[in-house]
Amino acid sequence: MEDNIAQDIIVKEVKDFNLDFVLKIKKLEIENLGEVSGINEWVIPVIIKYGKLIIAIKKAKQQINNGEDLIIGVNELIRDWDNFNCAFIHSFYIKKGFRNKGIGSILLKKSIEILKKDNIKKLELTVDPKNQTAIRLYEKFGFKNYEFIEDLYGKGVNRNLMICEI
Numbered sequence: 764m765e766d767n768i769a770q771d772i773i774v775k776e777v778k779d780f781n782l783d784f785v786l787k788i789k790k791l792e793i794e795n796l797g798e799v800s801g802i803n804e805w806v807i808p809v810i811i812k813y814g815k816l817i818i819a820i821k822k823a824k825q826q827i828n829n830g831e832d833l834i835i836g837v838n839e840l841i842r843d844w845d846n847f848n849c850a851f852i853h854s855f856y857i858k859k860g861f862r863n864k865g866i867g868s869i870l871l872k873k874s875i876e877i878l879k880k881d882n883i884k885k886l887e888l889t890v891d892p893k894n895q896t897a898i899r900l901y902e903k904f905g906f907k908n909y910e911f912i913e914d915l916y917g918k919g920v921n922r923n924l925m926i927c928e929i
């Protein structure tokens with residue numbers, strides 16, 4: 764894989780979609796987050812229509828991947844009902860094989876630019892307290908640990924709530 768991969772990455776908000784696209788995201792969810800925490804065809808269209816789905820795409824070079832662009836990063840958000848200037852990152856991931864190359868940082872940076880245009884001023888998310896890579900990434904962008912929440916997503920599934928003013 765090329766070293767300067769960042770040059771080929773496009774980050775964009777998804778507005779139009781079809782079942783083919785939804786099933787592609789579903790597959791990525793399972794591969795990168797697992798069956799339990801990944802969302803499926805019942806939720807992905809809802810996030811696109813009523814929340815926000817931002818993706819990182821690696822532009823196809825001819826002969827690679829049949830000339831098809833490859834989705835290598837996903838950021839799914841919903842907006843806070845009580846605070847319209849606040850959004851919650853439901854899921855954030857980079858496709859296996861593309862991690863630790865700075866693509867998560869590109870996706871988060873560009874996502875923040877998109878969200879600022881929508882007048883979002885505050886971002887919240889939860890992260891596994893043991894997920895050092897994700898925590899390192901979020902801290903780099905100014906996220907601060909706000910609260911440790913025990914059993915949030917199931918018995919023993921503890922999360923750190925992190926918050927960032929953007």
Ligand SMILES: CC(C)(COP(=O)(O)OP(=O)(O)OC[C@H]1O[C@@H](n2cnc3c(N)ncnc32)[C@H](O)[C@@H]1OP(=O)(O)O)[C@@H](O)C(=O)NCCC(=O)NCCS
Nearest residue numbers: 855856857862863864865866867868889890895896897899
């Ligand atoms: C978390 C995730 C999105 C990060 O994406 P990425 O493309 O690898 O991120 P980047 O390469 O931009 O940055 C990763 C940072 O973590 C650091 N890092 C990597 N492994 C680390 C570790 N074990 N401990 C601490 N820091 C680590 C890297 O050095 C880099 O920091 P730097 O920019 O200061 O050098 C990606 O690993 C992922 O998809 N993980 C699986 C899903 C997931 O956990 N999502 C988060 C859910 S809240």
